[in-house]
Amino acid sequence: MEFYNDNERFISILSDYGFKATFGNESDTTFLKKALQALIKSPVAIREIEFIKNEMTAITLDSRSGIYDLACTDENDNHFIVEMQLSEYPEFIQRMKFYALYRFNTLVKKGKYTFEGLQKIYCIGILANDIFSHIFDYHNVAVLRNEKGELIDDQMTFVTVELAKFKMPLSEIRTDLDKLIFTMKNLHTITEQTQFPTFWNEEWLNVAIQELDKKAMTPEQRLNYEMIISANALAVKNEKKKIEEAELRIKYETVKKMLASKQFSIEDIANFSGTSVDFVNTVQQKINSES
Incomplete structure (x- = not known):
């Protein structure tokens, strides 16, 4: 609504x-x-x-x-x-x-x-x-x-x-x-x-x-109204960003665990985790750099 x-x-x-x-x-x-x-x-x-x-x-x-x-x-x-x-x-x-x-x-x-x-x-x-x-x-x-x-x-x-x-x-x-x-x-x-x-x-x-x-509306009421609209839009944007970041962390950990098991191909991991082959390769590179 x-x-x-x-x-x-x-x-x-x-x-x-x-x-x-x-x-x-x-x-x-x-x-x-x-x-x-x-x-x-x-x-x-x-x-x-x-x-x-x-x-x-x-x-x-x-x-x-x-x-x-x-x-x-x-x-x-x-x-x-x-x-x-x-x-x-x-x-x-x-x-x-x-x-x-x-x-x-x-x-x-x-x-x-x-x-x-x-x-x-x-x-x-x-x-x-x-x-x-x-x-x-x-x-x-x-x-x-x-x-x-x-x-x-x-x-x-x-x-x-x-x-x-x-x-x-x-x-x-x-x-x-x-x-x-x-x-x-x-x-x-x-x-x-x-x-x-x-x-x-x-x-x-x-x-x-x-x-x-x-x-x-008076000019003051209109300003207050528009400020609330702006604040709400920013809050929604920030909340959406938090959700996206949380989803990205979950995907990263899923890919990391699947790579560690050494039981799946890069393509299978990408399909299962809902990511791309490039994303899986990026995670692999990060793991290699940390080891």
Whole structure:
């Protein structure tokens, strides 16, 4: 999926820029408050949001952009961690547990290692692809329950959205959650305001959409957008280079081992390793020079 396309009027919410301009908009949290309420399926509106620094940067690095994408608290001191995952990541749930448990341990330490009155932690994962092949629903809320489905504890809640599973037609969309997911999947495909569904006139969604309208960008916003595009392109280029270098090392070691066995011809080694005869000869020369 292409998240940066100059032919499109609206920037995808799923892009780094789009996520930061909507979910991470510290100057106007109208969209974020409503989106979080929808994602955790709470009947109670969130009145205030305070962003908190990502304290995990010294522990682990995410290959796309930072650690988790957003961390904040509401007026009741509920904690929210939001992470966007665009590529395949089968172990994503393990990463969510790591984030939530790190936050849990931080709260326990702040409470001087007591467990009374711990604030709630909501760890929210928004995924472009499927991770639960055995689950049909595109939105799941998980807490600790026993085998009868009875609640044991809901101090930590894990919320996942699998965008690829959302196929609801526009005519059936009713809830804020479905409006949110539809917008995340489709905004960047819209070219004209006449194509807007009626619910995009709702304040919380309209605020987000205005932030992603390239026609309405200030020069500063445009510069920031282009800088992020440039940084992402460089990151992709560097990641591709790392992969190519790793593949080259594997091929080199494979050729080296096959040459050492003295059981294969140069042509057979080249075919087996997916390299060329010249590459095999180069490895042979390097081995000879080192011996």
